[in-house]
Amino acid sequence: MNEEIGFQLSNTCSSTRARTGVIFTSHGNVSTPVFCPVGSQATVKALTPEDLIDIEVKMILSNTYHLYLRPGIDTVKALGGLHRFMSWDKPILTDSGGYQIFSLAHLCKITDEGVFFRSHLDGSEHFITPELAIKYEEDLGADIIMAFDECPSHDSGVEQVQQATERTHRWAERCINAHIKNKQAIYGIVQGGMFPLLRRQSAQFISSLNFDGYAIGGLSLGEPKNITLDMTEETTQLLPVDKPRYLMGVGAPEDILECVARGVDIFDSALPTRVARNGAVFTRTGRQNITNARFERIDRAIEEGCDCYTCQHFSAAYLHHLFKSRELLAYRLATIHNLRFMMCLIDDIRLSIKQDRFACFRSDFLNNYETTSEEMRSQQKEKWLRARRATNM
């Protein structure tokens, strides 16, 4: 392991598997647990890098698949790499494109060699191998890159999942062999679907390879939440203690608390930014829909005491007005608030672990926070996926 891009474990909780640590990168250190906002197209939607710094975002996730299609890996490389292109000089993590190809692209054919697919933007044909994915991620120049995996849907049968998991394992070895950039950490991805045995086998196999960190893929795809938590627990128990663990695609406040308790260090999710653009703002008592008529004359911040730019300057009534008027500023102000909420939450989590009172913090938070029902979440996600497909975004 390269010392400059390693991980150091700091504190562990005495009553859960929660832990704190530090990830070292050549763009600065990141304390864990950490939540990474999503900037698939080299921009966290509606925000500038300056906004992200004000919010105290420490690391963002971007997507090889999206950037490969537009503006193209060569273009980003010619413009000095992803950090320079988007004017963000803090750590970046890139997903390899595996999940996006399986969820967004029009999949044509998958073989051991790689994946042949059609772009969701223009139908153009492409072929990506594990080696090419790593090359693209190296060209983008993120601080942490992900292995190229096959991600089956949450309702796939055991045989299909087993096949995908085994292929993911073969690809993981090829990714490690292909990776040459030594200032860039590479993380392996555990698959295994919703099958505990396959999860454990995958965790053991991927852990046996010398990755700089280990990710849990193939979750938060629409399965019931208790399954997400069980699969996370099955996996983290078998991952090395001295390497960071990254749960891909998880980002609701309540889920982060539960998964930190199960030993996860890194999270990413588009949820806080996506729901913000639909008018759902986070508060310590749960999500509120700012377009609700009851906010029309509320002359207080969305959440009193919140130190974000939005809450420091604007009333809930003003935000309500902006959403009702479909003004662009609405999306930005709500996004700022939700991301700041996430940053404060993860800071509080980290501090509570350091002070060994995480279990209390978790139960206090969850007692106050009314979670969105499973049914509602799944409806919202389905609606968003449909809209995303319809607009080719």
Place this chain on the structure above:
Amino acid sequence: MNEEIGFQLSNTCSSTRARTGVIFTSHGNVSTPVFCPVGSQATVKALTPEDLIDIEVKMILSNTYHLYLRPGIDTVKALGGLHRFMSWDKPILTDSGGYQIFSLAHLCKITDEGVFFRSHLDGSEHFITPELAIKYEEDLGADIIMAFDECPSHDSGVEQVQQATERTHRWAERCINAHIKNKQAIYGIVQGGMFPLLRRQSAQFISSLNFDGYAIGGLSLGEPKNITLDMTEETTQLLPVDKPRYLMGVGAPEDILECVARGVDIFDSALPTRVARNGAVFTRTGRQNITNARFERIDRAIEEGCDCYTCQHFSAAYLHHLFKSRELLAYRLATIHNLRFMMCLIDDIRLSIKQDRFACFRSDFLNNYETTSEEMRSQQKEKWLRARRATNM
């Protein structure tokens, strides 16, 4: 005239009618010539007040018509007035709603008493009189408010324009009589369509009333540019020298130069922000369309030497990518650039008048700046008007 809300003339150009001055308001002083970005719905589209301050915007325009319909004058008043509602503590100018009713609303009936119309948002029925318009503007609390006028379209016949102009005169008197808030300046509006005689009559009549400033209305509505300039000149020649002159709705860089030369002090226009959201960015050589393929790998700012946030942090290639990807940040970054361009232009104009080299500055600027053709401008405006009607924005 109230001294706190007055105007002081500073410099005059020796070869044109250009001049500099200062407008005093209870939210600070504004040097003229000044350009006011438009924030119809209590937000300059895509920007925060903090962005506007960075750009050095000195005064913005908002719209009584829009705010009356949504969120409602009472709501803005209950939330502390327009400045507090939108968190902008610098000067605000409000249009009375006259022009918007005639261009946006479904007009039902106009009488000397007032205007009966249907909302363009939901078809609801409303009746506004000059007295009510002034009451609404007082409740909003802008620093400068406009009299309620009747604004005929640019192709109206002489009889219709004469009738509208005479009604505007009767309404102007009623507006002055209705206005009671003494920290708020009230400006009269000259009409007269495209008829020099009516323009002169209107300028003389409106000037005879004791307004704090005088506006030129009913221009930039689709008429040929030479007519706009001629009508402006007809009007300014007859307006008092010691009061500010405001040309409503004019905002292309080349038009501002020509109209400053004809003695105008204040401009407002949605053009710089509207074209920005369509990817047209201002440079000293003319408007550029950033979505053009030739920007794909341009690793320089939109305009080298520009001190705006966008040019200081991002390449033209990145902005091109954001527009191609329809990312929200595109609209904000292009808006920042165009407004900063306008602020620098107006600063340069003001300085050149002070140093009595405005005529040279004007010809140098216009020699370098390729103006958008009349045909293209009129097509773009028509397209925008159609889109605005279609989306009820």
